[in-house]
Amino acid sequence: MTSPSAPATLPPLFADWFAKRGWVPRRHQLEMVAAGQAGAHALLVAPTGGGKTLAGFLPSLIDLAERGPRPGFGPGSGVHTLYLSPLKALTTDVERNLMTPIREIGLNIHVESRTGDTKQSKKQRQRENPPDILLTTPEQLALFCAWDGARDYFADLKCVVLDEVHAIWSGKRGDLLSLGLGRLQQFAPGMRRVALSATVDDPAMIADWLAPADDRGVTIVTGDPGAPPVVDVLISDGRVPWAGHTGQHAIPEVYEAIRQAGMSLIFVNTRWQSEYVFQQLWAINDDNLPIALHHGSLAAEQRRKVEAAMARGDLRAVVCTSTLDLGIDWGDVDLVIQMAAPKGASRLVQRIGRANHRLDEPSRALMVPASRFEMLECQAAREAVAENTFDWEPVHTGTLDTLAQHVMGCACSEPFALEDLYAEVTACGPYRGLTWEQFEEVVDLVATGGYALRTYERFARIVRTRDGKWKVRNAQTAQRHRMNVGAIVSAGTLNIRVASRRGGATKQLVGGRKVGEAEEWYFEQLTPGDTFVFAGQVWAFQGITGTDALVTHAQDKDPKIPSWGGSKFPMSTSLAARVRDMIQDRDHWRVLPADVQEWLALQEERSVVPDKETMLVETFPRGSRHFLVAYPFEGNLAHSTLCMLLTRRLDRLGVGPLGFVVTDYSLAIWSIRPMDQLDLNALFEPDMLGDDLESWLEESFMMKRTFRNCALISGLIERRQPGTEKTGRQVTFSTDLIYDVLRRHQPDHLLLKTARADAASGLLDVARLGQLLTRIQGRIRPVALERASPFSVPVLVQIGRERVGGGAAEMILDETAHEFGLEALVAEVMEGAPPELEGAA
Secondary structure, eight states, rough: OOOOOOOOOOOOHHHHHHHTTOOOOOOOHHHHHHHHTTEEEEEEEEOTTHHHHHHHHHHHHHHHHTTTTTOSSSSSOOOEEEEESOOOHHHHHHHHHHHHHHHHTOOOOOEEETTTTTTTHHHHHHSSOOOOSEOOOHHHHHHHHSSTHHHHHTTTTEEEEEGGGGGGTTTTHHHHHHHHHHHHHHHHHEEEEEESSOOSSHHHHHHHHHSSSTTTTTEEEEEEOOOOOEEOOOOOOGGSSSSSSGGGGGGGHHHHHHHSSSSSEEEEHHHHHHHHHHHHHHHHHHTTOEEEEEETTTTTTHHHHHHHHHHTTOSSSEEGGGGGGGGOOSSSOOOEEEEEEOHHHHHHHHHHTTTTTOSOOEEEEEEEEESHHHHHHHHHHHHHHHTTTTOOOOOOOHHHHHHHHHHHHHHHOOOOHHHHHHHHHTGGGGTOOOOHHHHHHHHHHHSSOOGGTOOOOOGOOOEEEESEEEEEEEEOOOOHHTOOSSSSOOOOOOEEEEEEETTTTHHHHHHHHEEEEEEEHHTTOOTTTTTEETTTTTEEEEEEETTTEEEEESSSSOOOOOOOOSSSSOHHHHHHHHHOOOOOOHGGGGGSOOHHHHHHHHHHHHHHHOTTTTTEEEEETOOOOEEEEEEEOSSSSHHHHHHHHHHHHHHTTTTEEEEEOOOOOOOEEEEOOOOSSOOOHHOOOOGGGTTTHHHHHSSSSSHHHHHHHHHHHHHOOOSEEETEOOOOHHHHHHHHHHHHHHHOOOOHHHHHHHHHHHHHISSSOHHHHHHHHHHTTTOOEEESSSSSSSHHHHOOOOOOOOOOOOOOGGOOOGGGHHHHHHHHHHHHHHHHHHHHGGGGO
């Protein structure tokens, strides 16, 4: 990495434009111009509102302004700058904003956008007559790499600008993006890479990902901090609920905040929460305020209508998910409201940045904690924002299914030599550690499908030429690949059907009456025999056939897995550490509301307040059940995996657990026998991540679904084909068959290994769980209680909560249905509390 270049001066044409607008170029903008003049790659980390996007484009605009008349064809007639954004909407917004200086300065620069929504006629015209600046997405870049003639098309490329790089670099989209950049660098060796972000904890890590294998290095430019945001926490009626995760109790106050603000964005963490909050606000919208809804499941046309209304200033509020997280400037957003805990400091900073795109004026944000634990999390996030501290990012290694897609794309574009492509791929940040053997295995997957599938002609997608190079098998295969590029695989739903046994001696289960729909991820965790609540009934899970989850009426009316609640995002590791620090520091409690302080004090009186070095595990009876409640603070995903493994271990110990439930902060397991005499250190031994994890994965359906995603990304299975598109059922049927063949005949197949790695990281959070088990080894604090503790209330009230699947019903989570259970539990906990702590209730 290199130090920032000395600030440059703007050419008179641009300096005059800044002056006419009453602006003075910011230091980081001038440093980006200097980096451009030096031909250096650059990473700009600057707060929202500081002209970050303009800083990324300024070197290109200056270069194009000095170019003179553009040649009609030949050298210099191609794309000069390629802009890549993780959101289609962002490309449209940037195009609108970029045209302002171009038009006002009078520059002869042609700018166009290209996304999946762009008309085919326009795409064809762009190929024949490229714009100077092309604004597009990573998926389109993957498509460019598979073009016949891509090398000539991008020969004039001088710069690639990656916007919101923090949102994309560490996943499979980031892998595909990095490989695409490596390909462009081969086409145009002098090309500069520029990345922009407002929320990067470790710029050096992003710069290392960004850097190509040349000696120019990456210049890291850091913008001056803007005015610190004003972040408030809403305490509804001066009280914070004991439990909950929608913020329903504060809807009237949220509505009043909207009434008093100009335009507000109300962020939630899941799509069903956005539907729920939107409906709740409309129910009390007596002033007929124009309030809209924006999330990823809405039709593109509907989203565009909302975006256009926001840009015109026609709306007073938009309830939204992460679809509006990124740097779109919709105009005068006066207030950002975060409903429920943000789950990460970086996400909160990103969302706060949607308000008031003026660097020198503070943005206003309001957090609405849904429970007392969320109050701790909101305060921790608030302090992280004040300290300008972001969430930690793990080091990412490139995925092999994504590499297989890229290899196929390269073969569609032009024949390649193995040695040349290997050198190109290993120059990309995520793949620097790729071995030659791994690379050969990936190429073999694309060429044959792997050892167990090589007899099937359909899996032979590339062939070797007489000179030893590899090329696409034929034009039809290339066309199918181009129709299926990208690394986004949407989550599916399964039909829940009541099963019956039919047919001969085998009495095979077949699906009958449909009782609803639910997300695949829920059933992927289950093994046959597990019981759960759905539509007011307890069902026993029997298995998955195609896109049907088969169930039977459960004999036991006490479900093992009763809760479908929880957040889409796990609480970040760094935010969890802050919460643990806050809980153990009594002096820190003083920043919290009085009832939350009394709740903490009551926990200390009745049980123990955990410290960051140990993990508190409480055991107590309640009714006919015996409970074990632990407080890892590691997020819903890691807790769910841990419970799955713990219940298997408890089964073997003869404890006979009935079920479990989790939150982001704690987990509860209940059984018919007491658990206060268990050897807890042995129960939580890290070795459960070995054989226990493997045997559970073998029995669950998670691996089949993960394999399906890997098969789609690698191109082994194609969803879209000319004139048709496979249904989810057809894709699942095909991949399930292949999965079973590989399990029997090639258990070390590349895609099986990739699926295991994906399940461990994305679906199970095994790495985080492993860190937890290592951290608490020999450091468990057991406390045997006579009744539930204050800290246990939020997780216990999850028992019996359900979410009805399918359509709009899926979106509604009625917390009031459990109000009596919560009140009874709080009364039980508060019984005999010292008078000075009665305010905790």
